[in-house]
Amino acid sequence: MRFLLPLVGLLATVCPAVAQAQDPIRPEEGRPQVPWQEARSLVGQAAAIYGKVIDVRQVGHITFINFDSQRPARFAGVIFQDRLRNFPVRPEQSYPGKIVRIVGTVSTYKDQPQIVVSRPEQVEVLEAMPQPMRPTAVASREPRPGQLVVGTYNLLNLFDGYDDPYHDDEGTPPKPRIELERLAASIRALNADVLAVEEVENRGYLERFVSVFLPDMGYRHVVLIEGNDTRGIDIGLLSRVPVGKATSHRHVAFAGADGSLRRFNRDLLAVTLQPADARSIEMWVLHLKSNAGGREEAEPIRLAEAQAVRQMLDEELGANPEARIIVAGDFNDTPDSVSTTTIIGQESGVLWSAGSDLNDPSAVTYNKGEFRSVIDFILCSPAMASQYVAGSCRVPQGSVETTGSDHNPIVATFRTN
Helix, strand or coil, X not given: CCEECCCCCCHXXXXXXXXXXXXXXXXXXXCCEEEHHXXXXXXXXXXXXXXXXXXXXXXXXXXXXXXXXXXXXXXXXXXXXHHHHHCCCCHHHHCCCCEEEEEEEEEEECCEEEEECCCHHHEEEECCCCCCECCCCCCCCCCCCCEEEEEEEEEEEECCCEECCCCCCCCCCCCCHHHHHHHHHHHHHHCCCEEEEEEECCXXXXXXXXXHHCCCCCCCEEEECCCCCCCCCEEEEEECCCEEEEEECCCCCEECCCCCEECCCCCEXXXXXXXXXXXXXXXXXXXXXXXXXXXXXXXXXXXXXXXXXXXXXXXXXXXXXXXXXXXXXXXXXXXXXXXXXXXXXXHHHCXXXXXXXXXXXXXXXXXXXXXXXXXXXEEECHHHHCCECCCCCECCCCCHHHHCCCECCEEEEEEXX
């Protein structure tokens, strides 16, 4: 059983005593660490704030760890009375006159920055002042003028080291550090402007992965909405171009093969991309059910989801035949399968697969063992297909041992004007 996360959004990401033994991403990585005088610049962010404590005093039901004598204090650690029981030694005996580092989310009270402290692990006594680590701005990497490189990549269980009590994630270990590094290297080599991603545990960890391993890639926009998967694997999107509306279809009901109502096992995530000086593009991210439990069980579920996607496409393309739509993701079945061809459709609304431009018959997107095959796709509406740059589709080949995933990504380039 993995460690049960006690404080959502706080200790899981920043407290060394809680996180370091559990998670392959060290708690200080990608996190700013600044002296208390700079705390205001980090309001709303998880950070480490350090300095010398001048006093600890209780005012009413609140204990303040103070770093200066001004009132109201320009920064303080705040411990509410019901949390004092977590401290085996009272704070006023532990911290006055000491150099400490407080980790947590910087908030404000009466316009002054503070960190609410709930456990002693958030306050570390230091021998000397540490070196500041100020926030690294996300690199500004813009797409080539008039072009957009779009890809999709199943990241293979991008899970953190904490138990989510609302998902059956205990059987999925955190992704090893070496696989995170390999995965980041393969994404960097891919150099997509927009990348659909599958098998991610949560948005926070996807953002953490980007900030630690891909800060130079310009992915300022990280989109992920929790879906229906009971294990907790979600779909998301990384983008250099501005993002508009993002819509989840996790609650949409549709008929299954037996006539019963079904919902997407994961989700259909529709994200509006807004490239500069160009019409918007809709990116639909999809992850259909795998054959892990047997094709006989999975195929009817996949087909029902495929039919629901096709119906949505028919409605949108019927209303606007010039709609620029890309449907990308892990379809978990081959190009000629019933579910894939259902999404592709027929006649005026037929989608075109960027993979059909590949000249390498040995290229696969699922790279593991006897099941090597093409099951990940970039499908384009007619208006989007007309913008495809001929010969630009790529499927770099790899493996878990070389890229950190059992899927290979697929990317293609499109004109935006």
